[in-house]
Amino acid sequence: MSSIDWKGLPFGYFKTDYNVRCYYIDGKWGELEVSDSEYITMHMAATCLHYGQEAFEGMKAFTGKDGKVRIFRLDENGKRMNRSAVGLMMPEVPAELFRKAILKAVKMNIKYVPPYGEGASLYVRPLLIGTGAQVGVKPAKEYMFMVFVGPVGPYFKEGFNPVKMQIVRDYDRAAPLGTGSIKVGGNYAASLRASERAHDEGYASCIFLDAKEKKYIDEAGPANFFGIKNNTYITPDSVSILPSITNMSLRTIAEEIGMKVERRHVPVEELETFEECGACGTAAVISPICKIVDRDSGKVYQYCKDGHVGPISEKLYNRLKGIQEGIEEDKYGWITFVE
Numbered sequence: 069m070s071s072i073d074w075k076g077l078p079f080g081y082f083k084t085d086y087n088v089r090c091y092y093i094d095g096k097w098g099e100l101e102v103s104d105s106e107y108i109t110m111h112m113a114a115t116c117l118h119y120g121q122e123a124f125e126g127m128k129a130f131t132g133k134d135g136k137v138r139i140f141r142l143d144e145n146g147k148r149m150n151r152s153a154v155g156l157m158m159p160e161v162p163a164e165l166f167r168k169a170i171l172k173a174v175k176m177n178i179k180y181v182p183p184y185g186e187g188a189s190l191y192v193r194p195l196l197i198g199t200g201a202q203v204g205v206k207p208a209k210e211y212m213f214m215v216f217v218g219p220v221g222p223y224f225k226e227g228f229n230p231v232k233m234q235i236v237r238d239y240d241r242a243a244p245l246g247t248g249s250i251k252v253g254g255n256y257a258a259s260l261r262a263s264e265r266a267h268d269e270g271y272a273s274c275i276f277l278d279a280k281e282k283k284y285i286d287e288a289g290p291a292n293f294f295g296i297k298n299n300t301y302i303t304p305d306s307v308s309i310l311p312s313i314t315n316m317s318l319r320t321i322a323e324e325i326g327m328k329v330e331r332r333h334v335p336v337e338e339l340e341t342f343e344e345c346g347a348c349g350t351a352a353v354i355s356p357i358c359k360i361v362d363r364d365s366g367k368v369y370q371y372c373k374d375g376h377v378g379p380i381s382e383k384l385y386n387r388l389k390g391i392q393e394g395i396e397e398d399k400y401g402w403i404t405f406v407e
């Protein structure tokens with residue numbers, strides 16, 4: 069696909085040739101089907117449209133330096149999708165079906181996997197929705213699981229350059245005993261007003277605090293937060309954030325390079341003490357944060373003052389990218405090859 073400007077790709081929708089779909093009817097999953105349509109026909113009373121029975125996932129496929137296509141942590145995404153399914157009373161997607169669907173969707177669109185070195189990847193988006201009709205608030209009897217893919221560039225336009233973030237207190241993304249820890253559309257709907265306002269006010273994203281006490285760092289927009297000080301990787305432990313697979317991987321890498329790892333409450337005031345901060349996720353990869361502004365108090369927390377990415381964030385980023393692109397050994401079995 070020489071006509072694609074790989075380097076100029078935004079993080080957005082890109083039409084590819086095929087997607088795969090599977091239907092859950094009469095208590096069981098059917099066969100995987102291939103579709104070339106970008107549209108879904110469904111009942112107007114489908115529960116995903118009215119009562120939010122919708123969960124999704126996000127992972128990436130990369131062309132390695134050796135030309136092979138690698139998918140990062142496919143099985144972890146499958147496990148998380150099933151936790152989301154359980155959380156919204158939807159049927160789980162069997163691990164084998166999930167794997168088969170992802171591989172098929174990537175293989176059938178292999179020409180859209182960006183070449184090595186272009187700073188882009190193929191984003192893989194699995195989706196699970198209630199398609200059965202209900203008007204009373206109850207789970208559907210029918211569901212659809214589908215996977216579509218598309219080449220993407222960096223989530224934040226800054227790429228691997230520092231971003232500015234804004235702490236907000238007048239919106240919550242998720243309640244402590246709500247759905248924050250699973251990947252369901254409702255959490256993103258709830259985050260829209262605060263994130264759009266943050267964009268309008270000149271920030272890449274907003275940082276939500278814990279909804280109950282407003283004392284601790286919760287989620288960094290569509291990504292987890294981490295801070296670094298005293299050779300320690302510190303990331304919030306919270307019931308209302310999404311357990312990020314990127315963050316999980318970075319914790320492993322941090323330990324591997326001799327850092328301590330702490331997963332605990334991170335009080336807002338602690339921001340003052342970090343040497344480096346970042347947001348991490350599949351889409352965000354590592355987005356170093358150069359400045360955090362507290363929208364209420366006006367307090368400014370400044371990092372990488374000279375505009376450069378911190379050395380530890382850079383080390384973590386290079387190791388993660390190295391594994392994803394086959395430059396460094398995949399000693400934890402995080403990679404699935406597309407053959």
Ligand code: PLP
Pocket residue numbers: 126287289290291292309310311312313314315348349350351
């Ligand atoms: N937090 C939120 C709210 C997200 O949407 C994402 C993206 O998936 C993440 C964190 C990062 O998770 P992961 O690293 O598994 O992509």
Ligand code: COI
Pocket residue numbers: 125126127290349350351352
């Ligand atoms: C991801 O990182 O995969 C996300 O889901 C973030 C956002 C695009 C929702």
